[in-house]
Amino acid sequence: MKNLITRTITGVIFVAAIVVCFLNVRAMAFLFALVTGLTIWEYAGLVNENVKDVKVNQLISTVSGVFLFLAVTCFCSGITNSSIFIPYLLSVIYLMISELYLKNPNPLNCWAYTMLSQMYIALPLSMVSVLAFRTVPGTGEVVYMYIIPLSVFILLWCNDTGAYCSGSLFGKHKLFPRISPGKSWEGSIGGAVFAMIAAGVIGYLTKGTVNDAGLSIPEWIGLAVVVVVFGTWGDLVESLMKRTLGVKDSGNILPGHGGMLDRFDSSLMAIPATVLYLYTLTMI
Numbered sequence: 001m002k003n004l005i006t007r008t009i010t011g012v013i014f015v016a017a018i019v020v021c022f023l024n025v026r027a028m029a030f031l032f033a034l035v036t037g038l039t040i041w042e043y044a045g046l047v048n049e050n051v052k053d054v055k056v057n058q059l060i061s062t063v064s065g066v067f068l069f070l071a072v073t074c075f076c077s078g079i080t081n082s083s084i085f086i087p088y089l090l091s092v093i094y095l096m097i098s099e100l101y102l103k104n105p106n107p108l109n110c111w112a113y114t115m116l117s118q119m120y121i122a123l124p125l126s127m128v129s130v131l132a133f134r135t136v137p138g139t140g141e142v143v144y145m146y147i148i149p150l151s152v153f154i155l156l157w158c159n160d161t162g163a164y165c166s167g168s169l170f171g172k173h174k175l176f177p178r179i180s181p182g183k184s185w186e187g188s189i190g191g192a193v194f195a196m197i198a199a200g201v202i203g204y205l206t207k208g209t210v211n212d213a214g215l216s217i218p219e220w221i222g223l224a225v226v227v228v229v230f231g232t233w234g235d236l237v238e239s240l241m242k243r244t245l246g247v248k249d250s251g252n253i254l255p256g257h258g259g260m261l262d263r264f265d266s267s268l269m270a271i272p273a274t275v276l277y278l279y280t281l282t283m284i
Contacts, residue, residue: 007256014254014263018153022146028132029073033066036125039260040065040117042251046261047113050245053106056114057095064091065122072126076133078142092118124268127275147211151202152274155227156266158198159191166190175232180239183232192228199224219281226277227270234269238262 021031044058071084095114099107131149135142167187175183203220206212215223238261242250251259 003256010254010256014257015157019150022132022150025077025132025144028128028146028149029070032125032128033069033073035260035264036069036122037062037066038253039121039125039264042253042260043117043121046245046247046250050247051109051113053104054109054113055102055104056110056117057098060091060095061114061117064088064095065118065125067091068118068122069126069129073129076129076142077144078133120268124272125264127271130275131271131278145211145213147202147206147213148274148278149271151199151213151223152227152270153267154202155195155198155224156231156270159195159228159231160266161191162194163187163191166193176236179236179243183236188228188232192225195224195228196221215281223274223277226273230273231266231270234266237269238265 017031021027040062041058044056044061047054047056048058068085068088071088074080074084075082092115096111099110102110104110128149131152132144132146133142134145163183164187166189167182167184170186170190171184173185174181175185175188199220200217203213203215203217238250241261242248249258250261253259254263257263
């Protein structure tokens with residue numbers, strides 16, 4: 001019972017923090033820069049503790065990832081031009097060249113795990129800013145619109161809730177027993193239905209308002225499908241990583257919920273997939 005109360009309180013605070021931060025662009029930038037830094041720091045610590053002959057530069061990798069997020073935010077908001085990315089490129093070059101002098105027994109794995117922190121965590125989280133800023137046709141003005149990135153998280157939460165309820169009631173056929181024995185096809189389908197309903201409601205409520213994302217109801221439902229599919233893959237990817245490293249949770253920073261990777265695993269795949277989906281719609 002105590003663990004359930006702790007988990008519930010943490011979950012409520014977590015959801016409230018995400019929702020509230022999107023209401024202000026500075027709060028969004030601060031919170032997700034913090035999330036990026038904490039997640040990379042956690043990842044690097046896991047690798048350094050559990051992978052033999054591998055040493056990820058925890059500090060430089062974390063600072064680089066946070067800088068990438070802030071650079072993408074500044075670029076997408078129109079504050080600066082593309083030159084903002086030069087320091088990040090220099091940090092990547094440093095992380096590569098430094099292995100020449102560190103004499104680690106397996107430099108190739110060190111490079112691979114180090115670059116994974118940027119590709120798997122920093123880059124996807126930076127795409128939040130790509131979703132949050134848009135250029136007004138005709139005027140060229142850049143405006144902040146939080147509805148799409150916030151909706152990604154809402155749809156992920158609806159999917160998790162629907163999958164848990166459906167899986168508990170009807171779950172019989174395992175979705176991916178080798179990696180995640182608790183997931184079922186029935187739960188996944190139920191979660192998808194919940195998310196599609198939520199997407200339709202969001203599209204209906206925001207139509208014609210200042211938060212109108214310009215998507216039709218079918219396009220909103222399509223977004224839900226993309227978020228559910230890639231969010232599930234994101235969850236499975238993190239489960240595979242934890243199994244490979246031999247750990248149950250990625251950390252304990254969130255009482256009752258594990259670590260940062262445990263909480264943001266689905267979004268690490270769903271956010272970039274949403275970017276691709278929206279760009280695909282513009283090309284059709």
